[in-house]
Amino acid sequence: MGIMGMVAVAGMSAQAKTEIKEAGQEQLNGIYGEAYKAAGYEVTFIYEDADEAIEKVELFSQSGFQFYKEIEVGNYMITGANQAHIYSAYEYEPGMYPCAGETCYYEMEKTGDGVYCVTLPLPATQYLYKYRVTYTEADGRGAIEMDDPENPAARNGDASSGWSQIYVGDSERALKGMHAIYPVAEELQGSVSYAEYEALDGTLQPLGIYLPYDYNEEKTYRTIYISHGSGGNETEWMSIGSVPNIMDQLNASGELQNTIVVTMSNMMWHIPDNPWIFGWDWEKMKDNLTQCIIPYMEEHYSVSSEANDRAFCGLSMGSIGASAIVQQWPETFGYYGCFSAANNGIDVSTWNTEAMKNATIFVSAGELDMALMNKNYDNPEMDNTSRNFSEHLTEAEIPHTFITFPGMHDWNVWVASFTCFAENILWK
Numbered sequence: 277m278g279i280m281g282m283v284a285v286a287g288m289s290a291q292a293k294t295e296i297k298e299a300g301q302e303q304l305n306g307i308y309g310e311a312y313k314a315a316g317y318e319v320t321f322i323y324e325d326a327d328e329a330i331e332k333v334e335l336f337s338q339s340g341f342q343f344y345k346e347i348e349v350g351n352y353m354i355t356g357a358n359q360a361h362i363y364s365a366y367e368y369e370p371g372m373y374p375c376a377g378e379t380c381y382y383e384m385e386k387t388g389d390g391v392y393c394v395t396l397p398l399p400a401t402q403y404l405y406k407y408r409v410t411y412t413e414a415d416g417r418g419a420i421e422m423d424d425p426e427n428p429a430a431r432n433g434d435a436s437s438g439w440s441q442i443y444v445g446d447s448e449r450a451l452k453g454m455h456a457i458y459p460v461a462e463e464l465q466g467s468v469s470y471a472e473y474e475a476l477d478g479t480l481q482p483l484g485i486y487l488p489y490d491y492n493e494e495k496t497y498r499t500i501y502i503s504h505g506s507g508g509n510e511t512e513w514m515s516i517g518s519v520p521n522i523m524d525q526l527n528a529s530g531e532l533q534n535t536i537v538v539t540m541s542n543m544m545w546h547i548p549d550n551p552w553i554f555g556w557d558w559e560k561m562k563d564n565l566t567q568c569i570i571p572y573m574e575e576h577y578s579v580s581s582e583a584n585d586r587a588f589c590g591l592s593m594g595s596i597g598a599s600a601i602v603q604q605w606p607e608t609f610g611y612y613g614c615f616s617a618a619n620n621g622i623d624v625s626t627w628n629t630e631a632m633k634n635a636t637i638f639v640s641a642g643e644l645d646m647a648l649m650n651k652n653y654d655n656p657e658m659d660n661t662s663r664n665f666s667e668h669l670t671e672a673e674i675p676h677t678f679i680t681f682p683g684m685h686d687w688n689v690w691v692a693s694f695t696c697f698a699e700n701i702l703w704k
């Protein structure tokens with residue numbers, strides 16, 4: 277597949293093209309033939325800009341285009357010591373998975389007048405990426421990071437998902453946990469829209485709303501409420517989180533029907549003087565959900581008002597929020613998904629244990645996730661590990677599911693977590 281377009285980027289006119297195809301003989305017979313054979317696909321990124329002040333162009337990502345071997349994970353869940361080596365795409369082998377870590381850059385070869393190109397061997401999954409254009413010292417613009425000009429990050433007003441995104445391969449060849457990320461036929465695709473509601477503090481705040489393609493006001497729908505992590509917003513799950521595609525797939529297969537998904541922005545709970553330090557107030561978050569967001573959805577959409585027909589899940593800080601709500605106010609939702617991190621600062625003796633046993637709880641993390649295991653494990657004041665949360669649940673004899681997925685603290689893990697939660701846990 278190929279996409280092409282032209283936009284103004286940093287004051288200049290740029291074009292971009294991405295080509296995805298099965299690995300061909302030229303690549304299979306080349307120096308990186310084994311990597312292309314293992315990955316199955318060759319993906320070519322082309323960036324065009326005739327600006328003579330450009331010194332170099334790089335393709336980069338924080339959670340794709342670099343891989344680790346699952347066999348090198350070792351006993352990370354026990355020790356928290358990451359011994360896994362990070363490999364480039366050109367070193368790809370079977371048994372490797374994409375991961376976060378240090379930002380990886382691939383310098384693009386200048387193949388013509390203002391044309392820059394790089395081809396990578398990539399296995400079937402989703403990838404998030406950007407370009408970095410570096411200008412000459414004399415030009416003075418320095419290095420500028422940007423979305424793919426034809427395939428920009430999803431936006432809702434000023435909120436951005438932060439990354440361009442592509443899907444490589446198909447469901448049959450997808451890496452573990454990623455089988456449902458691919459688009460269905462157009463006639464089976466649901467819709468995503470954004471709305472504003474009045475929040476607990478009186479401000480207007482955004483919601484992202486996914487409706488299945490066959491949404492009908494005469495039916496009653498269940499609802500999944502889902503939170504981003506620190507620094508995130510309502511666009512992320514609806515784009516780089518692949519929720520619309522996952523829901524479309526599960527709706528089309530009959531595995532999860534009559535369900536709406538609602539994303540939100542919890543930026544309203546940050547400390548005003550420093551938007552990167554979050555003072556998430558779990559009770560206010562719960563009250564905002566029950567007093568503002570849920571009533572908005574019940575007023576504007578045909579959704580059930582029963583707690584057992586509602587789920588709440590989130591990643592990282594959103595996961596800590598989900599765990600805090602189920603510990604203290606478990607009757608709010610029937611299902612909870614805690615993806616990478618948990619609230620372990622509350623004494624288990626103060627949990628609403630009996631009511632928690634009536635909720636369905638799903639806990640997950642990446643197998644090399646900093647939120648799975650870290651140096652703060654079992655420190656009452658600092659611990660937010662998924663492992664310890666699962667252990668506390670077990671000690672309190674609260675049924676739950678605990679599972680790890682390939683990846684670190686990244687979207688590879690969170691997409692797989694949501695897929696498993698939606699496909700295997702909800703409404704069962």
